[in-house]
Amino acid sequence: MKALWRRLDRWWLLIPLLWLLPFAALLPIGLLWLREAGLLLVWVGLVSFFGAAGYGLHLWLARGQRRELFGEQTRPNPDWPPAADGAWALVEALAERVDPEDWPLEEGMKFGLLAQQTLEEVAGYFHPEVDQPLLELTLPHGLLIIERASRDLRESITEHIPFSHRLSVGAVARAYRWKPFAERLLGLYRVGQWVVNPTHALLSEAWQHLRGHGYAMAREDLHRWLLREFVRKVGTYAIELYSGRLLLSDTDPVSRPTVRSAQDLKVAVGVGVSEEATQGPEPLRILVLGRSNSGKSSLINALFGQLRAATDLLPATTGAATPYRLEREGLEVALIFDTPGAEQVKREGLRTLAEEADMILWASAAHRADRRSEREALDALRAELAARSDRRPPPLLVVLTHIDRLRPPREWRPPYDLSHPADPKSKNIAAAVAAVAGDLEVPIAKVIPVCLAEGRVYNVDDTLWVAMLEQMDQAQRVRLLRCQDARRREENWALLGRQLATAGRLLLALPRRMAGGPEKAREDRP
Ligand SMILES: Nc1nc2c(ncn2[C@@H]2O[C@H](COP(=O)(O)OP(=O)(O)O)[C@@H](O)[C@H]2O)c(=O)[nH]1
Ligand SMILES: [Mg+2]
Structure with missing residues (x-):
C-alpha cells in the first residue's frame, strides 16, 4: 500500500x-x-x-x-385423490402456526423435529386407528420423503431468492451465527464515524436505520417463508406416500401399460395393431355403458369410422367387455370397451368395470322414454365410485342416440341448430336432451345428441369428440391415480417376492447349516 x-x-x-x-x-x-x-x-x-x-x-x-x-408457495396437487384434502388442511394449519422464534435457523437439528411433526399430522390423518402412525412408515419411504422435500425446497429457493444458488441452508444458518459479531463490528464502525464526521454519520445512521429496518423485516419474512415451505414440502410428500402415490422408482407410472391393460391391448380389436402397442404408455380406458340396443356397439363403430374400412363390422354379440383400440388425433392411445346391456351385468361387475375406466360414455336411446332402470343403475354406479376416497370418479358423458327416430320420424335433414331450435325436429331433439339430463341427473352440457344409424352418422366427429377431448384432463388424472395404484401393487409384490426369495434361500440353507455347524455354513457361501 x-x-x-x-x-x-x-x-x-x-x-x-x-x-x-x-x-x-x-x-x-x-x-x-x-x-x-x-x-x-x-x-x-x-x-x-x-x-x-x-x-x-x-x-x-x-x-x-x-x-x-409469500405468493410462491407449495399448493396441493390437483392429481391427489379426494382423501388428501383433509390432510392438506392439517399441513397448511401447521405451516401457518410455525413461528420463526421457535425454530431458529442455526439449530439445524430442530428442522428434523419440524419434519417429524408434519409427518405425524399426515400419518395420523390417514391412520387414525394406529397409536403411533409414524411407525407405519418404511425406512426407504421415510428417506425418500426427506430427500424429495429437501430437493424441492432447494429448487424453489434457487428460483426465488437472488444469489441463493451459492447458498445452502447450512450456509444461511452459518451466516446467522455470525450476525451478532458482525453487528458488534458495525456498531464500533458507526461510533467511529460519529466522532470523525457528524453530518455524514447522521445521514448514514438514518440510512442504515432505514435499511436495517427493511432488512430485519425481510430476514424474518424469509425465515418464516422457509419454515412454512419446509412444512408444506414435507407435508406434500407425506400425503403422496399415505395416499399411495409415492413410488420408490422415479419412472413415470403412466409410461408403460399396466398388467391389466397390456392383456387388454393384446386381445384388442383394432386396425394395424402392432407389437409397439404394448410398449407405449398406459392407454386411456374408455368404457361404453348403457341398456342393450341403446347403440353402444354402433357408437364404437362410429368413433372408429374414420380409421376403419366401412365393411369392417364389429362382432354381433358382445359377451363380456370387449376392448377395441382407438386411435385418433388428439389421443395418444386408448382402449374403448364395449359392454353388454347394463341390465344384464351384475352391479358388482359394473363397478369392477368402472373402477378400471378413465372415462365413461353412457349410451341412452332418445326414443325410449322410460329411463327408470337406467337411472337406478347409474345412481348405484355413481354412489360406488364416489365412495372411493382414494380415487377420482371418471368423467361421464351421456350419448343420446337415435335422435333421427324422434318426431317427425321421417324427416332427417341435418345439421340441426339445437341452441336456437326453429323447426319441429330441432325442438324435439333439444327437448330430449333436456329430458335425459333431468332423468339421469347429469348437467345438460354433458348430454350429447348423436345419430349412429348406418350412413346417417351425425354429431360424432365434431360435437361428441370435442366433448370427449374436454374431459381429457380429468380422465388423465383418473388414469394417473389408477396407474399409481397398480404400480404400487406391483412394487409391493416385487419387494415381497424378493424378500420371500431371500427368506426361502435362508430356509433351504438352514438344515445344511444346522447339520454342518458354522464351519459348513461358511463354506456354503458363494
Ligand atoms: N336409427 C338409428 N338406429 C340406431 C342408432 N344407433 C344404433 N342404432 C341401431 O340400433 C340397433 C342397436 O344398436 P347396437 O349398437 O347394437 O346397440 P347395443 O346393444 O347397445 O350395442 C342397431 O340395429 C343399430 O343399427 C341411431 O342413432 N339411430
Ligand atoms: Mg352391442
Whole structure:
C-alpha cells in the first residue's frame, strides 16, 4: 500500500481536485444563497419531502418483494385423490402456526423435529386407528420423503431468492451465527464515524436505520417463508406416500401399460395393431355403458369410422367387455370397451368395470322414454365410485342416440341448430336432451345428441369428440391415480417376492447349516 502511495505522483492527484473544487463549493454557496433569499426552510422542507418519498418507495418495494415471496408457495396437487384434502388442511394449519422464534435457523437439528411433526399430522390423518402412525412408515419411504422435500425446497429457493444458488441452508444458518459479531463490528464502525464526521454519520445512521429496518423485516419474512415451505414440502410428500402415490422408482407410472391393460391391448380389436402397442404408455380406458340396443356397439363403430374400412363390422354379440383400440388425433392411445346391456351385468361387475375406466360414455336411446332402470343403475354406479376416497370418479358423458327416430320420424335433414331450435325436429331433439339430463341427473352440457344409424352418422366427429377431448384432463388424472395404484401393487409384490426369495434361500440353507455347524455354513457361501 505504502509503496503504491509513494509511486503515485501527488501533483497528478491535484488536477482532479482542482477541477472538482468549484463544484464542491456550490454546496456551501448554495446554502448561503438559500439563507439570503430566505428559502432555507423551503429547502429543508424539500429534503424532508424527498426523504419521506424515498422511504415510502422503499416500503412499497419491500412489500412487493414480500408478496412475491409469500405468493410462491407449495399448493396441493390437483392429481391427489379426494382423501388428501383433509390432510392438506392439517399441513397448511401447521405451516401457518410455525413461528420463526421457535425454530431458529442455526439449530439445524430442530428442522428434523419440524419434519417429524408434519409427518405425524399426515400419518395420523390417514391412520387414525394406529397409536403411533409414524411407525407405519418404511425406512426407504421415510428417506425418500426427506430427500424429495429437501430437493424441492432447494429448487424453489434457487428460483426465488437472488444469489441463493451459492447458498445452502447450512450456509444461511452459518451466516446467522455470525450476525451478532458482525453487528458488534458495525456498531464500533458507526461510533467511529460519529466522532470523525457528524453530518455524514447522521445521514448514514438514518440510512442504515432505514435499511436495517427493511432488512430485519425481510430476514424474518424469509425465515418464516422457509419454515412454512419446509412444512408444506414435507407435508406434500407425506400425503403422496399415505395416499399411495409415492413410488420408490422415479419412472413415470403412466409410461408403460399396466398388467391389466397390456392383456387388454393384446386381445384388442383394432386396425394395424402392432407389437409397439404394448410398449407405449398406459392407454386411456374408455368404457361404453348403457341398456342393450341403446347403440353402444354402433357408437364404437362410429368413433372408429374414420380409421376403419366401412365393411369392417364389429362382432354381433358382445359377451363380456370387449376392448377395441382407438386411435385418433388428439389421443395418444386408448382402449374403448364395449359392454353388454347394463341390465344384464351384475352391479358388482359394473363397478369392477368402472373402477378400471378413465372415462365413461353412457349410451341412452332418445326414443325410449322410460329411463327408470337406467337411472337406478347409474345412481348405484355413481354412489360406488364416489365412495372411493382414494380415487377420482371418471368423467361421464351421456350419448343420446337415435335422435333421427324422434318426431317427425321421417324427416332427417341435418345439421340441426339445437341452441336456437326453429323447426319441429330441432325442438324435439333439444327437448330430449333436456329430458335425459333431468332423468339421469347429469348437467345438460354433458348430454350429447348423436345419430349412429348406418350412413346417417351425425354429431360424432365434431360435437361428441370435442366433448370427449374436454374431459381429457380429468380422465388423465383418473388414469394417473389408477396407474399409481397398480404400480404400487406391483412394487409391493416385487419387494415381497424378493424378500420371500431371500427368506426361502435362508430356509433351504438352514438344515445344511444346522447339520454342518458354522464351519459348513461358511463354506456354503458363494
Ligand atoms: N336409427 C338409428 N338406429 C340406431 C342408432 N344407433 C344404433 N342404432 C341401431 O340400433 C340397433 C342397436 O344398436 P347396437 O349398437 O347394437 O346397440 P347395443 O346393444 O347397445 O350395442 C342397431 O340395429 C343399430 O343399427 C341411431 O342413432 N339411430
Ligand atoms: Mg352391442
